[in-house]
Amino acid sequence: MIEEFEAHRARLRAVAYRMLGSIGEADDALQDAWLRVSRADTGDVENPAGWLTTVVARVCLNMLRSREHRREEPLERAAAVSVADPEEEALLADSVGLALLVVLDTLAPAERLAFVLHDMFQVPFDEIAPLIEKTPAATRQLASRARRRVKGAPSPSADLPRQRRVVGAYLAATRGGDFDALLALLHPDVVLRADRAVVPTPEPILVSGARPVAEGAMASMGRARFADLVLVDGGIAMAMLEAGRLRVLLRFTFDGDLISEIDVIAEPERLAGLEPAIGHTM
Template sequence: MTEEFEAHRARLRAVAYRMLGSTGEADDALQDAWLRVSRADTGDVENPAAWLTTVVARVCLNMLRSREHRREEPLERAAAVGVADPEEEALLADSVGLALLVVLDTLAPAERLAFVLHDMFQVPFDEIAPMVEKTPAAARQLASRARRRVKGAPSPSADLPRQRRVVGAYLAATRGGDFDALLALLHPDVVLRADRAVVPTPEPILVAGARPVAEGAMASLGRAQLAGLVLADGRVAVAMLEHGRLRVLLRFTFDGDLISGIDVVAERERLAEIEVGTVG
């Protein structure tokens, strides 16, 4: 089975990455799966590709389920862990669609597995069902619910094109470290509010004025490399990922073509209340 595993490694890693949203965790999943494969009796395996996909998917499902108790990690601790290859992580996120990864992170583990395997890798529901301990019909419902979350965002704001243009420029300036371009997008009296999960403080953070807000944005240059545009309650927002998980969401208010307010959301309870979807 060694040759089969290596022959299908690229596809198996793609499955693991879409399940977990992190290259480091995807590689860990493949290593765990290989250990299981090497100890298994594979004499009766008729379809190695399907069987290996099942093994990897089960490992990923267990990892997703064990993730829940770590969701409240402080951002500094999560960021300190780092990623195996930040450039590869960013490229993979772009290839899959960062907004899609953000929405996938909001799904329950079984929903994510059903959606990823069926909608992205065409795995039949009768093969998915045993992995989630459901009937094929129930597995189909899991994927359907996930699909609605991915595609069924609230009706967007009427000025969505303008929001996309301004927020896209904000993200590009932050990613590129272009302080002057960022400053030009901010209203002189812009106010940024950040909850206590962003940086542990007794009170939420409040920063007023274009220059201080721009300086703060420049400090998040590294995190911005794994950020992208999403819809948050029907308005364009910026989502930032850490190790495949939605960690920070920036919501914006506008005065004409200028950003007049930024709400930085990192508390898990607040993030859970926001309907997140793809920009389209």
């Protein structure tokens, strides 16, 4: 069955990505599923592709439900964010449809599973139903309800894909210490504001100009290793974690393809009020 898993890896990754909306989490789900498959007695499996899909889907469902619990306590995170390639994730998001991923993220875990497996991967309802402990008829209703919500949801900002590419490039440049690449993403008159929790000072920090802002970003290379792109109030932001806790959130304003303002938020009260969707970028 391990050979079958590798043969179907691309499809299984596609299922996991649409379920979770994050390359890092999708790869984590595949790793978990691979371990389960390697330990399972598969002698009676007649449809390896279908069985593997249900294994991956079950892992993803558990991850979605865990994510729902984390949203109730937005400052808590069980582990550091899986580091994914922002450029790869941006390409994959564009191929799926960024707007669709944003809307999928509004669905309850069972709705998302029913919709993704049936509507995107043609898995029959009678195979999906046991995963969510529903009857096939109830599972059909969940998928139908999800379908209506997807069709009726307001479209996210048309600028969202561009925001994602720019912020993804900003994160990649910061992680890699590429000063010139970072400088190219910043408007010459970019302004960075940071609250007093970022660096203990009597007043909030204000930095102007592309080069000073880029130099400041280079100082956060260590934190950038544990950063991820998140959706906050309809815009792409960047969350930094430390020891599994959200510590800093960067919100961006754009002028075309350039970043014109950066708001660095670290005060716990402000972070709690924003409730960013940590761990599932669009």
